[in-house]
Amino acid sequence: MEEDKTGTSSTLSVSATSIKVTEVSKDGDALTFIIVSQKLSGTGEYHVDRTYEDFEWLQQHLFSLEDVPGIQGIIFPPLPAKAQLNPSAKLVKQLGLLATGENWMLYCKALEAYLQQVAAHNTLNKTKDLETFLTSAEPPGRQKVKKGIFNRLSQAVEGIRKEGHKDVDEFFKTERDHNFTLTGFSKTAAERFLEVVLTEQKIAMACGHFAASLQLCVEAGEDPDMQTFSKMCVKISEVMVSMKSNVQKVAENNVSTLGLGLDLESRYQEAEKEMLFRRTCKLVELETASRNAERAKPVKKAAMDEIKRAAEKDFDHTSGVAKQEIARFQRARVDVLRQALIQWCEQQLLTAKDSAELYKQHLQAFRGPASSDPSS
Template sequence: MMEEVKEAASVLSVHDDSIKVTEVLKDGDTLTFIIVSQKLSGTGEYHVDRTYEDFEWLQQHLFSQEDVPGIQGVIFPPLPAKPQVNASSRSIKQLGFLALGECQPYCKALETFLQQVAAHSILSKNKAVEVFLTSSDPPGRQKVKKNIFNRLSQAVEEMRKEGHKDVDEFFQNERDHNLVLTGCTKTAAEKFLDVVATEQKIAVACGHFSTALHLCVEPGEDPDKQAFSRVCVKLSEVFESIKKNMTSVAENNVNTLGLGLDLESRYQEAEREMLFRRTCKLVELENARRNTEKAKPVKKAAMEEVKKAAETEFEHISGVAKQEIERFQGARVEMLQQALVSWCEKQLLTAKESADQFNQHLEVFRGMA
């Protein structure tokens, strides 16, 4: 077990864009992910194995940095929900695209999470990130200190703050924009997932029909039966090709635009959480100002100190949040653009390969005629 991680400034010893989740190992209900990263020194690579609980350990350390000025203004890279070894309808609903295609989409999502944490100017300084990526020992299972998200679990009465009008037009517009985008991206991801599920069902049906056509083959010397059997065999090959085509199309959809929409949806939720944290701080600041105005002379000085501390904290959070939003808006456009380009390229390649194969089938049928 590695030692308790102390929250201290750290410079990563790996290239953030070199971090890869290369493999997943199954042991009963436990999944272990193999993570490889290139050393900055250029002398080799780090190879570590981590479970999902280790990823949660890292996330909790990132959340626990209350001593970092403005940390509540950070849009934390979203960690995917815990994977299920045997995907059920419930886990597919929870994980969406990440529950499809064996473990490849999920490994890609974890890889993206680590790359974004390692590339973040604030989060990458947490010692836990370096430990997670480079230590051969597994992270400790100790509980980390209370973090900024604990309050959200107690926030039944604070939910009213979500509709609290902002004093800054920039943040009010961003909150309104995020509310719309969160719903739209979630719906788009769900609809696209329905498309992929339908493609997978069509592929399975074509496979069944291809097998069934072989049952129509009849032995014997009768010319008509022989001709009918040849047609059945050829049709079986055609439907097998259709099955392979639909399978490839579905895989392309998952690994390109599907993962892009999934990440976009989870990041919109992460931004919403950040905006809500800032709104809660705004309400606290307004309450501190009112309490200062109403305070009796004997408590005036103390309340002034509380108000100044709240103002300083709120300014730090707002400053970090503006930088995060600007960075996020640029990154999300590039991310979706890459997903769309990759999606088009993959589907064009699949379509070309399928067209060539179907042309071959067509020539055979013409020869039979």
């Protein structure tokens, strides 16, 4: 397929919904992710292995599509923070809920969701870099990444100066206010949910320690009281093991369902915030160009007017794309959170049902043979 000057092609050769991050391998401190995607032709699959640096390469190349009209108005799918083996408390806070898993499959799900969102985007899925990332046997991350306009627009000094710039469009003024509120709320919700999960993991660990301690109290001997005491210790230890398993399962359900939804919501609110900031930068550029055109001397008037028209066209493109992106994002975020809540409820109900049956068996074991006697 012939490419245009923006570096995009007309189609992606794989199905967006078929993209899966199926497994992860460890080599020292490095993680390698196996990505499988189904060919649209139906003739087979692509299997590629990618590091996190490869994901960063893809994200930076998406950011560098400066020639695509209105590209600054896109809410780019947010890439999760880099995973760390044996993360410190500080890194756990940075990674959030994605740092709570032991086998990294939760992190794989987050990367999988990122790739599916990029591949489903009507503009981003046309880039040859995405096609290369998903289908090439060679690791794309070894190539040098071009720094695009987003790197320049994200400088701290410029951000402070433009962050609170007054908007000329009531729609975007309202959206910026809503985003500011939701960014804080979604981040807080994810952090509080992480605290719940970490507490559940501590409770599960304590149950395991208590179960092991009870086993140490078991002694062999013919003393009837000691035999009775040892049997009680064994039974209580078994109950504590069941409690440990139950709390662990609850924590896993929390993270793999609602936890993933809250994490994605928080990262996407930040992504929208970045998009709104880029549009604000375009507004500042237009206002600057307009002032320069008004003050220009006759000899430079034509050139300044042309710069103003170009800035106005760029700003209008960005605003138009931004409105479409915001509408799409608001629909998608509701669907994602609804699905996360449904899955969370379903998984916790199943876990509760299984645990209730197990505790019933423990209770019968405590009651002994007499529990089966209707007259008891």
